[in-house]
Amino acid sequence: MKKKKRTLKKAVDPISLSITLLIIASLVLFNVLPLVKVLIQSFTDAEGTYSFGGYIRAFQFKQNRDAMVHTLVSSVSAAAIATVIGFIFAYCACYIKMRAKKFFNVIAILPIISPPFSVSLSIILLFGNKGLITHTLLGMASNNIYGFGGLLFAQVFSFFPMAYLLLNGVLSTIDPSIEEAARDMGASRLKTFCKVTIPLSLPGIINAFLLVFIKCVADFGNPITIAGGYNTLATQVYYQAVGGYELQRCTALAMLLLVMTMVIYLLSQLVLEKRTFVTITGKATRERTMIEEKHITVPLTVICCVFAVIVGIIYIMIPVVSFIKLWGVNYSLTFDNYIQAWKIAKQALVDTLKLAVITTPVTGVIAMLMAFLIVRKKNPLSKFMEASGMVGMIIPGTILGYAYVLLFNQKPLYLTGTFLILIASCCSRYLPVGLQSGITSLRQIDPSIEESASDLGANSLQVFTKVTLPLIKSSFFGGLVYTFVRTMTSMSALIFLISARHKLLTISILDQVDRGKYGPASAMSTMLILVVYAAILILYQLLGLIGVNKKDIKLM
Structure with missing residues (x-):
């Protein structure tokens, strides 16, 4: 009799049911309906009739x-080059005996804590009409860095750290005994590399290429800064949306961009499903012996050093320029840029911090609750909850921002211009990382621990807060750090949603770049980088006090 009662209690747990329905309602409102709105609008003409005219006119x-x-x-060019560079860095980190490998991780984190157009800004400062290299050192009267070349340069150096992090994880888990067996059978280093290492890491290489490709397709910050007349789909959707072009044609173009990113994402997921390429145990049996032959280590070290120096120059340019009176004309030192930047961006910095501080815990708690409900409280809605929660990982920020404008610009859902819509946008975009991490962690934990708490009389909320959350604290706090950093540097979706009442630092920086005021723009960028980096250090220290290892926290 008792057993039946307990089973009945679990089946109709009102707390789990209430939270599930509330989360699903939120996901439908902020993740599903905006995309449905774009889809419907792309087939609706000015008279309100349905047709394919928008797609025809878009083409x-x-x-x-x-x-x-x-x-x-x-995107194909940048993804291919970035993947090759990322693989070289990852191979050196995992296989080659060389110094300063820790610097690779510094390179990897720089694009994450910087504004999304930092690389483009630095390239303009180095190679533009008043660039340090083109104008000051080479004496060129003018140099047009805008276009395909500048965009390719910017995207490669913005996204190759992502390829490096992914491939570093792949190569580090290959069992060294497999390669050593090939060597023992007489294979040379080159043959072992071509016949063993590359085939074993090929699914990871393909996945890295596809994920970087998605980033390049969805990229907004670099194209709008340095592409000039070389428009991409992300910037074209933005220009047509803010320029008041025909609504149906604009939404049709947005759908084309959306379909492109979804197809690439699904391909990457198919590749991930074939990740049986690593080892039998999933972990290297012993530590790998590093390669020390000079004819291998020297060329690879030189290649890595060259790219590391380029990355260093790119990112050091921003703080350097922030102290220069007038770049390309007057190189005297000054603090005027910071004074001007503070006057312009004081409110933007406050609003950005406010947005990040509110969004971070909300997103983190929702992600863990969803993971708990999906893994531990399976029901017919679990698959829908998981799929709709992952929307932010697939949808370009430009599309999400535009979709929010279309849906929330009229009653009864009038949210345009409010702070709530900014929070909702960031939650939607950065929820997937915490959700995915939470699901993975929960699937590795024996459910009998939580069942014991339930048997002792704890309800679902008590089980989640007292048992589950402490067990997955690394995933929870990792999601918090990721959300905070990404919200601080977010731009592509928020540029559609910002209003005169609220300002954001990344958009204020972009405004200064558009006006050619590189000094104040660099000062604001430096301020943003310092604030984000300081926040990460503080968070890491706090997490260390509660027993969370910072190595368990991934920012990508």
């Missing part, structure tokens, strides 16, 4: 066709 418009070609060409 007929030459600038849109050019943007599609530009997006594919630049």
